[in-house]
Amino acid sequence: MSNIVIDKSKCKACYLCMKECPKNLIKISDDTNNLGNRVVEFQDPNGECLGCAMCATRCPDLAITEVYRG
Amino acid sequence: MATQVFKIPDSFKKDAKYTFCPGCDHGVAVRLVGECLSELGLTENTIAACSIGCSVTIYDFLNVDSLEAPHGRALAEATGIKRACPDKFVFTYQGDGDFASIGLAESMHAALRGEKISAICINNTTYGMTGGQLGPTTLLGQVTTTSPTGRNLEYYGYPIKIAEHIALCDGTAFSARVSLDSVPNIRKAKQAIKKAFEVQMKGLGFGFVEILSSCPTNWRMTPEKAHERVRDEMMQIFKPGIYKDITKDFSNEN
Numbered sequence: 001m002s003n004i005v006i007d008k009s010k011c012k013a014c015y016l017c018m019k020e021c022p023k024n025l026i027k028i029s030d031d032t033n034n035l036g037n038r039v040v041e042f043q044d045p046n047g048e049c050l051g052c053a054m055c056a057t058r059c060p061d062l063a064i065t066e067v068y069r070g
Numbered sequence: 071m072a073t074q075v076f077k078i079p080d081s082f083k084k085d086a087k088y089t090f091c092p093g094c095d096h097g098v099a100v101r102l103v104g105e106c107l108s109e110l111g112l113t114e115n116t117i118a119a120c121s122i123g124c125s126v127t128i129y130d131f132l133n134v135d136s137l138e139a140p141h142g143r144a145l146a147e148a149t150g151i152k153r154a155c156p157d158k159f160v161f162t163y164q165g166d167g168d169f170a171s172i173g174l175a176e177s178m179h180a181a182l183r184g185e186k187i188s189a190i191c192i193n194n195t196t197y198g199m200t201g202g203q204l205g206p207t208t209l210l211g212q213v214t215t216t217s218p219t220g221r222n223l224e225y226y227g228y229p230i231k232i233a234e235h236i237a238l239c240d241g242t243a244f245s246a247r248v249s250l251d252s253v254p255n256i257r258k259a260k261q262a263i264k265k266a267f268e269v270q271m272k273g274l275g276f277g278f279v280e281i282l283s284s285c286p287t288n289w290r291m292t293p294e295k296a297h298e299r300v301r302d303e304m305m306q307i308f309k310p311g312i313y314k315d316i317t318k319d320f321s322n323e324n
Contacts, residue, residue, distance in 0.1 A: 001072065002072065003072070009087075010087055010088070012091075012092035012093070013092060014092040014093035014286075015293075016093060016293050016294065016297075019294060020253060037092075051072070051075055053075050053076040056076040057076070057098075057253050057257070058098075058253055058256070060090070060092075060093060060094055060095055060096070060097035060098050061087075061088050061092075061097050062078055062082075062086070062087075062088065062097065062101060064076070065077070066074060066076065066077055067074070067075050067076035067077075068072035068074055068075065069072060069073055069075045070071055070073055
């Protein structure tokens with residue numbers, strides 16, 4: 001099953017990844033990190049993630065650190 | 071069994087955290103450079119010449135040896151490094167103000183001499199670190215802090231098209247312009263950077279890539295709007311493409 005790993009301490013809340021995800025699996029979470037940013041979170045209850053890595057390719061802050069496809 | 075399709079490249083320092091503004095494409099460009107260094111196995115053998123501007127912080131993130139150059143002189147310094155250590159891989163990472171305004175003489179002459187160096191230039195049409203002043207690549211009509219009514223032709227002249235100028239130099243082996251406005255273009259940008267690195271490894275000459283990037287802070291836009299501006303305004307003037315590639319075989323084309 002495909003999934004991504006988000007390092008919330010690096011997220012700067014630009015939300016570019018949300019627009020890239022073809023399945024809209026990345027959402028704004030209620031958490032803030034110690035930079036004070038409303039970070040993103042990955043929600044995939046139905047296993048829809050394709051592992052396309054477009055979110056990680058777009059992320060300008062290396063916050064999406066790992067992508068697995070399978 | 072899931073296979074890993076994306077990871078932080080080995081060439082990055084452990085727990086490297088970018089200090090760029092939110093949505094800044096410098097982060098993507100540095101990652102692409104790091105990925106190319108890792109994939110070509112150059113990390114251990116690389117010396118970077120750093121410039122002045124937002125681009126300078128590359129030495130905080132990449133696990134390579136680096137030297138800091140005075141403003142605009144990164145390619146002059148890189149020339150010295152390469153001549154002293156010809157077996158090392160040497161690259162510069164510069165902004166457009168550093169490469170094409172203050173350091174234009176160094177940049178052009180490094181290309182004319184055909185130094186075996188790779189140069190990456192980030193073009194965001196403004197001086198980012200100092201607060202968004204008019205730069206050599208500022209588009210006509212663009213409002214900056216030093217051109218509050220927009221860049222006007224009579225007073226400031228035209229923006230410089232760097233990739234075309236470098237392509238005209240005989241010592242250049244590879245010159246391309248790429249953009250970071252969308253994921254397909256980011257993947258093309260990586261191929262161009264890799265090519266610019268390969269021409270140095272083969273000893274063919276000067277490798278150059280100009281990367282069109284966004285500066286949401288100084289353009290006073292959201293990161294998404296900034297990418298739209300790159301697409302709709304910058305890419306109309308600065309057309310992406312490969313302007314020179316001496317390794318390309320034209321024998322099958324008519």
